[in-house]
Amino acid sequence: MIQLEQVTKTYPKASRPSLDNVSVSIEKGEFVFFIGPSGSGKSTIIKMLLHEVTPNKGRVVVNGKDVTSMRSWKRPHFRRSIGCVFQDFRLLPNRTAYENVAFALEVIGKTKAVARRVVPEVLELVGLGGKEHRYPHELSGGEQQRVAVARAFVNRPLILLADEPTGNLDPDTSIEIMRLLDRINRTGTTVVMVTHDSNIVNQMRRRVIEIESGRIVRDQARGVYG
Amino acid sequence: MRMKYVLSEVLVGLWRNVTMTIAMIITMGVSLFMLGGSGLLYQKVGDMKDLYYENVQVSIFLKTDVNDQQRGDLEAKLKSDPLVKEVTYVDKTEAYKRFQEMFQDAPDLISAVKEDSLPPSFRIKLNNPEQYKSIYDEYKTAEGIDTIVDQSKLLDKVFNVLTGIQNFALAIAVVMAVAALLLVANTIQVAAYSKRREVAVMKLVGASNWFIQAPFVLEAIVAGLIGSFLGLLALIGLKVVAAGGSMAAVEGLITPVSWSEIFLMFPLMAGVGGLVSAVTAWVTLRFYLRV
Secondary structure, eight states, X not given: OEEEEEEEEOOTTOSSOSEEEEEEEEOTTOEEEXXXXXXXSHHHHHHHHTTSSXXXXXXXXXXXXXXXXXXXXXXXXXXXXXXXXXXXXXOOTTSOHHHHHHHHHHTTTOOHHHHHHHHHHXXXXXXXXXXXXXXXXXXXXXXXXXXXXXXXXXXXXXEEEEESTTTXXXXXXXXXXXXXXXXXXXXXXXXXXXXXXXXXXXXXXXXXXXXXXXXXXXXXXXXXXX | OHHHHHHHHHHXXXXXXXXXXXHHHHHHHHHHHHHHHHHHHHHHHHHHXXXXXXXXXXXXXXXXXXXXXXXXXXXXXXXXXXXXXXXEEEOHHHHHHHHHHHTTTOHHHHHHSOGGGSOOEEEEEESSGGGHHHHHHHHTTSTTEEEEEEHHHHHHHHHHHHHHHHHHHHHHHHHHHHHHHHHHHHHHHHHHHHTHHHHHHHHHHTOOHHHHHHHHHHHHHHHHHHXXXXXXXXXXXXXXXXXXXXXXXXXXXXXXXXXXXXXXXXXXXXXXXXXHHHHHHHHHHHHHTOO
């Protein structure tokens, strides 16, 4: 599903590479944590999977598509097969929960009728039934992140990328979000999550890949934060 | 639905920054008015050149004491000259008649001039009016000739003035167009900034580039079209004012501008206005949005 083959990425003006000869293979349906200190290169991996940055060396293959050589005009269509959740939710403040999710559908050409059918379903799935018409500022942090997860998942992507999704949430709320991601993973969606949160990693007992200074120092099937 | 989304985004976008939008439209309007005006002038100058140069003549005035021999030689030479299309001889009587016609409002002048004092002349039409110089060189030393006058010299002066006005209008059009262009770029930047969250989400979920850019580009095109409409109104206003006022005096001299000519300028103005705005917006987005 996701392959990084001897990937090296050095940003312009950086003294050392953000990723240094990294090779990772992630199978369909896996749940993978990337852990490591700030600046270790975790986020660069997420950006690479989104075709936001391209490696200097090596190859990145996502969904059987070689991202390394992908032309930028193909990027939009490629992204439709990947859902994305961030620490800061990235919701549109002037739209309700329903509208935020529907927006993601409508801008890729789905009709309003499709949105009316699919959006309530996915909001129900993330546990926001009955709060469809609240604005982000009327929702708690955990609820906002649920909206973001709903938006990422509404297209039924093959891969869900989560960049510190619990970074802004308290421990209890974080665990609820993790349960949600776990549920999504059980539908067959590959989940890749970057995190600092040792509690969560230790509780989930999933594959853990630890990165330090751009190198993989640990890759454990049912790992802990360490 | 997508079309409706794009259109409502365009209206919201124009309204969001309404003072800037108005500045942009006015600048665009002035620029396009100048462009349309110089376009009309260009057409008029072309028409007038055809009309005037068609009838332009070279006059060879003979000395009043010219004898028949000299005159006959000259006439024969002119008639066989390959540069000359047509020769007419205007004798003293004919010249006096024309003089009377020309100055019929000034009987004092007519009575002061005797029939005998006007010189006879050859009126020549050239195959190519620009070859005046060769005619002049060839005949200036011939016997019995007083002066050679080229009417096209006079016309050149008139047309130089008109071309000057036209260039001036074009220069203003270009300067205003640069100002309009910068305003478009600025407006698009402001619009892109105020919609940065939406754009980020659209990029994230994989909205196509044209879909992200379309509202911005259309916003610029709509402003450009409104601007060109403003320019058209200004041209119409100019014609109305000119027809009733100061320009009426030169009506006979300058061929009048018809309504259809003014309206035919609109496609040019709208096309330039729309295209320039669209390209500017698109280029701005390439730098600013990096979609």
